[in-house]
Amino acid sequence: MIIGLTNQKGGAGKTTLSGHLAYWLSQRGTVIVVDADAQASSTNWMKDLELPCKTMIDPDDLFDELPALAEQYDAVVVDGPGSLSATTKAILSRCDLALVPCKPALTDLEEADGVLRLLSGKLQIPTS
Numbered sequence: 001m002i003i004g005l006t007n008q009k010g011g012a013g014k015t016t017l018s019g020h021l022a023y024w025l026s027q028r029g030t031v032i033v034v035d036a037d038a039q040a041s042s043t044n045w046m047k048d049l050e051l052p053c054k055t056m057i058d059p060d061d062l063f064d065e066l067p068a069l070a071e072q073y074d075a076v077v078v079d080g081p082g083s084l085s086a087t088t089k090a091i092l093s094r095c096d097l098a099l100v101p102c103k104p105a106l107t108d109l110e111e112a113d114g115v116l117r118l119l120s121g122k123l124q125i126p127t128s
C-alpha cells in the first residue's frame with residue numbers, strides 16, 4: 001500500500017506524521033519511507049530510527065518506482081514537499097491513500113483545498 005502525505009502548506013505536519021506512521025507500520029510489517037522533499041528531513045530522521053528510506057524528488061522517478069516499492073514492502077510512506085508541484089501530482093497519482101495534514105487555521109484549510117482540487121481532477125499541474 002502506498003500512503004502519500006501531501007499539502008502545499010509548509011509546516012502542516014507531513015514529515016512528522018509520515019515518520020510516526022512509518023514507525024507504527026514497521027512494528028506490524030515491512031515499510032519504507034520515500035522522502036520526496038528536497039529538505040530531506042525524513043531521510044535524516046529515518047537514519048536515526050534505522051528504517052529504510054529512499055530520497056526521490058523527481059516526479060518521473062516517483063511515478064515509475066513507487067509501484068515496484070509497493071511490491072517489495074507492505075507499506076510505502078511518501079513524505080511530500082510543501083508545494084503543489086509535479087512531484088506532488090506524481091505522489092497523488094500513485095498513492096492508494098492520500099493524507100492531507102492540516103492545522104485548524106483558516107489559511108491552512110484554504111491551502112489544503114489545492115490538494116483536494118488536484119485529487120478531484122479539478123486542478124491540473126503541468127508535468128514539465
Ligand SMILES: Nc1ncnc2c1ncn2[C@@H]1O[C@H](COP(=O)(O)OP(=O)(O)OP(=O)(O)O)[C@@H](O)[C@H]1O
Pocket residue numbers: 009010011012013014015016017037039081082
Ligand atoms: N500533530 C501535531 N501537533 C502539533 N504539532 C505538530 C504536529 N505535527 C507536526 N507538528 C509540528 O509542526 C512543525 C512542522 O511539522 P512538519 O515538519 O512535520 O511539517 P511539514 O508539513 O513536513 O513541513 P514542510 O512542508 O516544511 O516539509 C514541527 O515543529 C512539528 O513538531
Ligand SMILES: [Mg+2]
Pocket residue numbers: 014015016037041079080
Ligand atoms: Mg516536511
